[in-house]
Each structure stands twice: as C-alpha cells, then as structure tokens.
Amino acid sequence: MTLAALLLLSLQGDIQTERATLLRRALKPHAAFRGVEAGRIALRVEGEAEDRAWPLDPEAEIRVKGYWGAVEDLVPGERVWVWARVDAENKPRAVFMVADEISEQDIHQVPWALTAVDPGRRTIELRRKLDGKTEQVRTVRVPPAMELPAAASAVYVQTAGGDLVRLADAAALAALKEAQKARLDERRAKTGLPGTVTALHLLSGEIEVALDHEAIRRGRAFKPGDRATLHLDKPFDAAQGRPVPVLVQEIRPWYERTRLTLVSNGRDLADVLPGRRVGVSPPAGEPGASRLPPDAERPREPAARAEWMLASTYCSCSIAGDVCTGMFYTLAACNGMTCGMPKRVRGFVGPLIEKGLTDREIFEKMEAELGPAIWKPHLLR
Secondary structure: OOHHHHHHHHOHHHHHOOOOOHHHHOEOOEEEEEEEEOOEEEEEEOOOOOOEEEEEEEEEEEEEOOEEOOHHHOOOOEEEEEEEEEOOOOOEEEEEEEEEHHHHHHHHOOOEEEEEEEOOOOEEEEEEEOOOOOEEEEEEEOOOOOOOOOOEEEEEEEEEOOEEEEEEOHHHHHHHHHHHHHHHHHHHHHHOEEEEEEEEEOOOOEEEEEEOHHHOOOHHHOOOOOEEEEEEOOOOOOOOOEEEEEEEEEEEEEOOEEEEEEEOOHHHHOOOOOOOEEEEOOOOOOOOOOOOOOOOOOOOOHHHHHHHHHOOOOOOOOOOOOOOHHHHHOHHHOOOOOOOHHHHHHHHHHHHHHOOOOHHHHHHHHHHHHOHHHHOOOOOO
C-alpha cells in the first residue's frame, strides 16, 4: 500500500473530528466587489439586498486571475469569493481572503462546462459539480461586444452582475496567470514585497518582517548578506514609501510566510512599531521556473530541514470542503493537535534526510508519493 493510501486510512478519524479551525468556521460567501476604502472592503453578498463593509486584514490573501494580486487589481462589480473570520458568536470580524471567480475555480481545480449557447438570448449555460455530487447550473448573459463562445468541456469564467466578463480555457488561464505575475512583479519592484513588522530592536537596528504568502518564492530567494531596501509604506497605500537601506541577516519560513531579520540604522526606524505594514525590495533575478524552493540545498540541521520542507509544500490529503489549512497555507500550517499529516510527512522525510538525500531528491520522492498538489495552494472538493 502506498504512503498516500496509508495516510488516508489513518486520517479517517481526524476527518470526522469537529475542529475549531479558522477555515472550518469562516464565512465563505460569493459577492459583488464594490471597492476598498480606509481599510474596509465593500461587498454585496449574494442573496442580500444591501452592501456590507467589513474590515480587510492588511495581510489578506488577494487572488486575481489564478495568481496573487492586490486590492487595486479587483474590479468593482465583478463577482468574488470572500473568506471572513468570525468571532465566538459567528459574527464576521474581518476579511482575510478575496479571490475573483477564475481564481476560485483554479483553487478548487473545478472549472465549468459550457453546455449550451442560446444565440437569440445571447446567453450561455454553465454546469459543474463542485463537490462531485451536486450539480451547479448557471445561465450567464454574453454582452453584445463579446463573441458568443462555443460549447466546451472545461472553461474558467469571470462574471459581473450576471454578465460574462472573461472566459478562458486551460491555455488561456496559464497566459492570464503569467500576465498577472508580470504586473505584480513590476509593482513589487517599486513598492517591495509586502509584509508586517513583527519585532524591532532600535538599539541594534534589527527589525523582523514577516512577508506575506505571495512572497513565498521571491522572499526565500534572499541570502544572508544581501542588501535590500525597506519601504515604509502606509497600510493600503500602493505608492512607494520612504526607502531605508537594510542588510539581510536571516531568512526562515513561518508557515506560508517568510520571516526576514534585517539590520539598519536604528535612527531610520525610530517611528516604526510592530504591526506596521512595510515593503522589502525583492532580491535581484528571478527564482526560476523550477518547482523547487529557491532556498533549496542550503545547509540546515535535520529537524529544521524537515520543518522547512513542510513550510515549502502544501497538503495533498483528500479532505474536502474548504477546511484544510495545509492545502492553502502550506503543510506546516496544519494543526498538529488535530491532524496527523504533518507528523506522518515528517516521518517520511526524516529517514531520507538521515540517508543523505539532497533536497531535490527528497522533494521528488514526496511528489511521487503525494502528487503534484504539494506545489500550489489549492482546496479539494
């Protein structure tokens, strides 16, 4: 029996356990995006008659066209998928993820089937089984300026107010992702990789920044001794902030985020407090097309190496229903008190580390056993 099959059997009890995890309790409605102002996101939640305005977490995940993005990439009126964390009374406190429709379909790995076209009404019929059982059916209008599409077995769709905005097959989706990545890279070259100050020691000039999830590759390409620029941006301000030169002292993963320890002149950081949003100029060059993390093959102690591997890959278990933290925030983020997968994967990679296998060799064995889902955020339905 394969490792994946053994893991599935051993996790059956955990799957049935009621867990107070963030994803399990969060609200996850579809809504029309209205805009963001003063740190609050305005939405018209489907089925409601009035707009809502909820706080938007400064480090909220924004997914656009199947890739990371920023609030300025979201288009007012377009349909989005929102995650809002709730309090003990299930009242929404803040939004921590927004994805446009195409990104939601990509995250779930369940596109639509375009099953019918009505030229007279200029409508198309879309169908999919998100959970593998219950079929969803939508009728979407095609604006006069758009060409009527042909029937297709798998399409990714973006709508606004019931009208078709964008339709893409797998190849077109890949092109959309690359274009969005290019836009984001150009923006980050000016504003820096976004992050939050988590610690500060003014006397030594040392500052720790936790980079957002989107920097999991660019941020981990830093090396100790690299020079960078710290942009002291204001929250929700896309303009380039006051630049502060810094030296990278340490890079380490923190679940899906990346902790950078930076050194600068303490005087330049006199008005900075923990919790402030900042940007860190990305390292020179591209991480490359390889799936391997850009900091692979660096010296690490065995235990730290195993944890780094869990913080660099995503969970590939078969738990369904938008609740597996490790699928979206790296395997290291799974709650070790209620989920056995992290422990079992540590048990898988540990002997390989002891045998002296390289990072590349271990990741290849992980992918062979657990599948390619380990390389990207996803949710299985």
